[in-house]
Amino acid sequence: MDDLRPIKTHLFTPGPTPVPPEVLAAMAAPVIHHRTPAFQAVLEEVLDALPTVFGTAHEVALFTSSGTGAMESAVANLVNPGDEVLVAEFGRFGARWGQIAERYGATVRVHSTLRGERPDAAAIGEWVAQHPAAVAFFTTHSETSTGAVSDAGAIAAAVRAAGPDHLLLGLDAISSLGAVECRQDDWGYDVVVAGSQKALMTPPGLAFASVSPRAWERCEQVTSPRMYFDWRKNLAAQRKTPPSTAFTPALTVVLGLRVALQILHEEGLDQVYARHVQLGRATRAAMHALGYELFGPDDDSSAVLTAVRVPDGNDGAALPKRLRDYGVTIAGGQDDLKGRIFRVGHCGWVNELDNVLCIAAVERAMAELGWDVEPGAGVAGAQRAHLGALAGAAR
Amino acid sequence: MDDLRPIKTHLFTPGPTPVPPEVLAAMAAPVIHHRTPAFQAVLEEVLDALPTVFGTAHEVALFTSSGTGAMESAVANLVNPGDEVLVAEFGRFGARWGQIAERYGATVRVHSTLRGERPDAAAIGEWVAQHPAAVAFFTTHSETSTGAVSDAGAIAAAVRAAGPDHLLLGLDAISSLGAVECRQDDWGYDVVVAGSQKALMTPPGLAFASVSPRAWERCEQVTSPRMYFDWRKNLAAQRKTPPSTAFTPALTVVLGLRVALQILHEEGLDQVYARHVQLGRATRAAMHALGYELFGPDDDSSAVLTAVRVPDGNDGAALPKRLRDYGVTIAGGQDDLKGRIFRVGHCGWVNELDNVLCIAAVERAMAELGWDVEPGAGVAGAQRAHLGALAGAAR
Numbered sequence: 001m002d003d004l005r006p007i008k009t010h011l012f013t014p015g016p017t018p019v020p021p022e023v024l025a026a027m028a029a030p031v032i033h034h035r036t037p038a039f040q041a042v043l044e045e046v047l048d049a050l051p052t053v054f055g056t057a058h059e060v061a062l063f064t065s066s067g068t069g070a071m072e073s074a075v076a077n078l079v080n081p082g083d084e085v086l087v088a089e090f091g092r093f094g095a096r097w098g099q100i101a102e103r104y105g106a107t108v109r110v111h112s113t114l115r116g117e118r119p120d121a122a123a124i125g126e127w128v129a130q131h132p133a134a135v136a137f138f139t140t141h142s143e144t145s146t147g148a149v150s151d152a153g154a155i156a157a158a159v160r161a162a163g164p165d166h167l168l169l170g171l172d173a174i175s176s177l178g179a180v181e182c183r184q185d186d187w188g189y190d191v192v193v194a195g196s197q198k199a200l201m202t203p204p205g206l207a208f209a210s211v212s213p214r215a216w217e218r219c220e221q222v223t224s225p226r227m228y229f230d231w232r233k234n235l236a237a238q239r240k241t242p243p244s245t246a247f248t249p250a251l252t253v254v255l256g257l258r259v260a261l262q263i264l265h266e267e268g269l270d271q272v273y274a275r276h277v278q279l280g281r282a283t284r285a286a287m288h289a290l291g292y293e294l295f296g297p298d299d300d301s302s303a304v305l306t307a308v309r310v311p312d313g314n315d316g317a318a319l320p321k322r323l324r325d326y327g328v329t330i331a332g333g334q335d336d337l338k339g340r341i342f343r344v345g346h347c348g349w350v351n352e353l354d355n356v357l358c359i360a361a362v363e364r365a366m367a368e369l370g371w372d373v374e375p376g377a378g379v380a381g382a383q384r385a386h387l388g389a390l391a392g393a394a395r
Numbered sequence: 396m397d398d399l400r401p402i403k404t405h406l407f408t409p410g411p412t413p414v415p416p417e418v419l420a421a422m423a424a425p426v427i428h429h430r431t432p433a434f435q436a437v438l439e440e441v442l443d444a445l446p447t448v449f450g451t452a453h454e455v456a457l458f459t460s461s462g463t464g465a466m467e468s469a470v471a472n473l474v475n476p477g478d479e480v481l482v483a484e485f486g487r488f489g490a491r492w493g494q495i496a497e498r499y500g501a502t503v504r505v506h507s508t509l510r511g512e513r514p515d516a517a518a519i520g521e522w523v524a525q526h527p528a529a530v531a532f533f534t535t536h537s538e539t540s541t542g543a544v545s546d547a548g549a550i551a552a553a554v555r556a557a558g559p560d561h562l563l564l565g566l567d568a569i570s571s572l573g574a575v576e577c578r579q580d581d582w583g584y585d586v587v588v589a590g591s592q593k594a595l596m597t598p599p600g601l602a603f604a605s606v607s608p609r610a611w612e613r614c615e616q617v618t619s620p621r622m623y624f625d626w627r628k629n630l631a632a633q634r635k636t637p638p639s640t641a642f643t644p645a646l647t648v649v650l651g652l653r654v655a656l657q658i659l660h661e662e663g664l665d666q667v668y669a670r671h672v673q674l675g676r677a678t679r680a681a682m683h684a685l686g687y688e689l690f691g692p693d694d695d696s697s698a699v700l701t702a703v704r705v706p707d708g709n710d711g712a713a714l715p716k717r718l719r720d721y722g723v724t725i726a727g728g729q730d731d732l733k734g735r736i737f738r739v740g741h742c743g744w745v746n747e748l749d750n751v752l753c754i755a756a757v758e759r760a761m762a763e764l765g766w767d768v769e770p771g772a773g774v775a776g777a778q779r780a781h782l783g784a785l786a787g788a789a790r
Binding site: 017018024028031033034036066105203204224227248249253 | 404406408410411412413414419420422423424425426427428429430431432458459460461462463464467471476494495498499500590592598599600619620621622623624625642643644645646647648719724726
C-alpha cells in the first residue's frame with residue numbers, strides 16, 4: 001500500500017478500543033506500589049466514579065481479569081450446583097452466560113433470539129413465567145457479535161413482573177457501559193458486569209461487577225467454590241479506609257482508567273451517549289449510501305458497533321485483512337457469521353472525523369478488493385449524517 | 396523533606412517492582428487489537444520465551460489476573476471436593492494455598508515452618524509419607540512475607556520419594572521467577588505459578604501456570620467448576636496457530652512483558668540470578684554494618700528481599716512511612732509481623748547502585764526517626780560488599 005504511507009494505526013473494533021494519549025501517558029509513569037497512599041487515592045477516585053456510569057448506588061467490585069472473569073464472578077457468587085438459571089441470549093456473548101452457569105452445575109434454560117435482532121421483552125417475560133423455581137436470570141446489553149443492543153430496562157421490567165420475587169437479574173454490559181446509558185438501579189438489575197477495554201477507553205485488564213444488596217445477601221449463602229472472584233473477599237478490601245484490593249491489581253490499568261473516567265465525565269455522560277448514537281447513525285447512513293445491507297437493527301439502538309452483511313460471492317474475511325494493510329482494524333464475523341458479516345466499531349474514544357476516516361478506509365478496501373462500491377458514496381453518506389445532525393443542533 | 400527535592404520515586408518492594416522505561420514505552424504505544432497478527436506475534440514470542448524462565452519444556456498458561464488467580468487455577472484444575480491436599484507453608488503466601496484448597500472443598504493438611512526460616516526438606520518428606528491418599532502437594536519458592544527462599548528442588552525430591560506416585564506437586568514461584576533459578580522439570584513440579592510484577596520487570600496484570608503432562612491429565616478429570624481459569628480453555632487457545640488467548644488479555648501488559656523478557660534474556664538468566672544473590676548479600680552486609688538483626692536466613696538463598704527485625708521500642712511502621720516522604724517505597728511486615736520487621740526488596744530491575752541508594756534512604760530515615768544508626772555505615776557496608784565482589788570477579 002505504498003500510496004498510504006505513512007501507515008497510521010486506527011482501531012475500529014468493538015473492543016479493545018482506541019485509548020486517549022493522556023490515558024497511555026498515565027500508564028507509562030514509573031510504577032508505584034499498590035499499598036501506598038498514592039495508589040489508594042487513585043483507587044478511591046475510580047471506585048467513587050464508577051457507580052455513576054453503572055447508574056447505581058451500589059458498590060462496584062473491581063477485578064484484574066477480562067470481562068468474562070466478571071461474568072464468572074456473577075455466576076460463582078449467585079449460583080449453587082443444581083440451581084435453575086435462565087439465560088436470554090441473542091448472540092455469542094449471551095450464550096457465554098449459559099456456558100459458565102453449566103460449568104457451575106446449574107440447570108440452564110436458554111431463551112434465544114435470532115442473530116442480529118433485538119430480544120423481545122414481552123416474549124422473555126412469558127418465558128420466565130414458566131420457570132418459577134429459577135434463581136437467576138442473565139442477559140446481555142450490547143451483543144458484541146451482532147451489534148444488537150437490547151432494551152435492558154424493558155427486559156428487566158418484564159422479567160421482574162413475570163418471575164419469582166427471589167429471582168436475581170444479571171446484565172452483561174461489557175461492550176455497552178459508557179457507550180449506551182445503563183440505569184442499573186432504575187431497571188432493577190442485581191449485578192451488572194463490564195470491562196475496561198470498551199467505551200471506558202482503557203486497555204484491557206480490568207473488569208467490574210456492581211452488586212446490589214439482594215445479590216450480596218445471596219452471595220453470602222452460595223457455596224460454589226471461589227477465591228479470586230469472591231465478592232466478599234474483593235469488596236471487604238475495597239470497603240477499607242483507604243480502599244484496597246484483595247489481590248495485586250493491574251495497577252497501570254487502574255491509573256489509566258482514572259484518567260479515562262475523568263475524560264468521560266468532562267465530556268458529560270449524556271453527550272457521550274448522544275455521540276455514540278450519532279456515530280451509529282452515520283455508519284448506517286454510509287452503508288446505505290454504498291448499497292450494503294445491515295446485519296443488525298437499523299435504528300438508534302445500534303450505538304456500539306455496526307454489523308454489515310457481506311454480499312454473496314464476496315470473501316468476507318478479505319475486508320478486515322486488507323484494512324489491516326492500511327493500519328486500520330475492524331472486526332469480521334465470529335462462529336457461524338465468519339465471512340458473512342463485518343463489524344465496524346464506533347465505541348469509546350471515537351469522534352465524527354474518525355468515523356469518516358473509518359468509512360474511507362472501508363470504502364477503499366472494498367474498491368481494491370473489487371467489491372461493488374462507488375468511491376466517495378460512503379464517506380459522503382457519513383458526512384451528510386454528521387453535518388445534518390450539526391445543522392439540526394445549530395438550528 | 397525540603398533537602399531531598401526533587402523527590403524521585405524508587406520502588407524497593409518485593410513486588411510490584413520497578414519497570415524499565417523501554418517496557419513502559421512499549422505499553423504506551425497506541426492500543427492494538429488482540430486478534431491481529433501484530434499481537435499474535437507478540438504473544439507467540441512471549442509464550443516461547445516463558446518456559447525457559449520456568450526451566451520447563453511444558454506449556455505456560457497465561458492469565459490476566461494477579462498471582463493468586465494462577466494459584467487458584469492450580470487448585471481448581473487439580474483438586475476435586477473431598478480430595479486430600481498437602482501444603483508446606485512457611486509464611487502468609489504459603490498459607491494461601493491452603494485457604495484456596497479449602498474453598499474448593501479439599502481436606503487440607505498443613506506443614507508449617509517457623510516464620511523467617513527455610514523449610515526442612517527431609518522433615519517435609521517424612522510428613523508427606525504419612526498422607527498416602529493425598530492428591531496434591533503445594534509449596535512456595537520465595538515467601539514474600541519473610542524473604543525466605545526454599546530449596547524447592549530438595550523439597551520436590553523428598554516429596555516425590557515419600558509420597559504416592561499419583562501425587563502432583565505445585566510450586567508458587569510468584570516472587571522468585573526470574574530472580575532465583577527455577578528448574579521445574581529437573582525438580583519435578585507439575586505446576587509452577589508466577590506473576591508479571593516481580594522479577595519479570597513488568598507491571599501487575601498477568602499471571603502464569605506452567606502445566607506438566609501429568610497435571611494436564613488430572614485437569615481433564617477434575618470436576619471443580621471453572622471457566623476463566625480453566626487450563627483446557629486457556630491452553631486450547633494458546634495452542635492455535637497463531638496462538639491466541641481464550642479471553643481478552645491485558646494486552647498492554649503483554650506488550651510490556653515481551654520487552655522485559657528480551658531485557659532479561661539479553662542480560663542472561665545466569666547473570667540475572669547472580670545479580671540477585673549479590674544484591675541480597677550487600678543488603679545483609681549493610682544491615683550487619685548498621686547493627687540490625689536479620690529476620691530471614693543470613694545466606695545467599697535470600698536473593699529476593701531482605702527482612703530485617705525492628706529493634707524493640709522502635710515504631711516499625713514509621714520506617715516505610717518516612718521513606719515514602721523521600722519517594723522511596725519499601726515494605727513493612729504483614730499480619731503478626733506488622734511493625735516488627737521491614738522488608739527491603741532487591742528484585743527485578745535493580746542494580747548495585749540502586750541498592751546503595753536504597754540503603755542510603757533507609758539509613759537516612761532511621762536517623763531522622765531517632766533509631767540507633769551510624770550514618771554512612773550501611774552504605775559503606777553495601778558498597779564494600781559490591782566492590783569486594785567486583786574485585787573478586789576481576790581477579
